[in-house]
Amino acid sequence: MAGHGSSAHAAELASRPGRDGLMSALARWAFISVSLAFLAALLFAPLATVFVTAFSRGLGDYFASFSDSDTAAAIKLTLITAAIVVPLNTIFGLAASWAIAKFDFKGKSFLITLIDLPIAVSPVISGLVYVLLFGLQGWFGAWLQEHDISIIFALPGIVLATLFVTFPYVARELIPLMEQLGNDEEEAAITLGAGGWMTFFRVTLPKIRWGLVYGVILCNARAMGEFGAVSVVSGHIRGLTNTMPLHIEILYNEYAFVSAFAVASLLTLLAVVTLVIKTLVEWRTGYRRRR
Numbered sequence: 001m002a003g004h005g006s007s008a009h010a011a012e013l014a015s016r017p018g019r020d021g022l023m024s025a026l027a028r029w030a031f032i033s034v035s036l037a038f039l040a041a042l043l044f045a046p047l048a049t050v051f052v053t054a055f056s057r058g059l060g061d062y063f064a065s066f067s068d069s070d071t072a073a074a075i076k077l078t079l080i081t082a083a084i085v086v087p088l089n090t091i092f093g094l095a096a097s098w099a100i101a102k103f104d105f106k107g108k109s110f111l112i113t114l115i116d117l118p119i120a121v122s123p124v125i126s127g128l129v130y131v132l133l134f135g136l137q138g139w140f141g142a143w144l145q146e147h148d149i150s151i152i153f154a155l156p157g158i159v160l161a162t163l164f165v166t167f168p169y170v171a172r173e174l175i176p177l178m179e180q181l182g183n184d185e186e187e188a189a190i191t192l193g194a195g196g197w198m199t200f201f202r203v204t205l206p207k208i209r210w211g212l213v214y215g216v217i218l219c220n221a222r223a224m225g226e227f228g229a230v231s232v233v234s235g236h237i238r239g240l241t242n243t244m245p246l247h248i249e250i251l252y253n254e255y256a257f258v259s260a261f262a263v264a265s266l267l268t269l270l271a272v273v274t275l276v277i278k279t280l281v282e283w284r285t286g287y288r289r290r291r
Helices: 002-054 058-067 069-102 108-120 123-134 141-146 155-166 168-181 184-191 196-225 228-234 244-253 257-285
Strands: none
Touching (some): 058 069, 069 155, 069 168, 069 257, 108 155, 123 155, 123 228, 155 228, 168 196, 196 257, 244 257
16 A cells, blocks of 8 residues: 555656646746737837828828928938037947056046936936036036037037947946956967057957947937936927937927828838847847856
């Protein structure tokens, strides 16, 4: 009887992994279903709405939306801003990450905190800071007016606001990567007689190039889509200081829904292209898996 009981108990234990595996599979599919439903409600449905509305009156009206001079100016301003901001943030990100990862100095933790500051501060607040500094009633407003220099409600203010909200992206990608790689190869290169610039371009940069590309892609995506900070410093001057996100808001408030969603679809396509490039970088290099 004891042997029979032991056999039954062993059989019961042997059957449990099957039930546990079934429960695990059910739980996995439940979580996947909830995630997909969440994405469908908050991501795919709004994106589909953008394109459906943009093409609701046919291709003719869709492409006609881009013939408007204000729309063309908004697209041009967005691209110009990104073309200025991304290279500057790339230089800053390289310099900051090199200093933080390769050297120990006083104020290092404070510098890291400053780099993270735009992520914690509302973009609207950052825009207001520039207005308080360079606006007509700001600290430097009188001096700027005397010298006929326009920063607020002009391209320089838009660039500064976008620069502030996007400068963490390159640095935050490169700092942990450089710290992980260490200093051994750089020290060996310097020991063999290589200078600082040669060490950077021949040793450091090849090792971090895909992380740099990843950070640049994220920075560019945020620069083109920034709304809050740019809205504060731009003045919403049609044809002059409206970027694509601001121009979309104006068109929507004027009930020009097809034009608004047409411009929104272009901005969405730019974001999708950015995400595709980001995914290709990850797939080609295994960048995220290594990190």
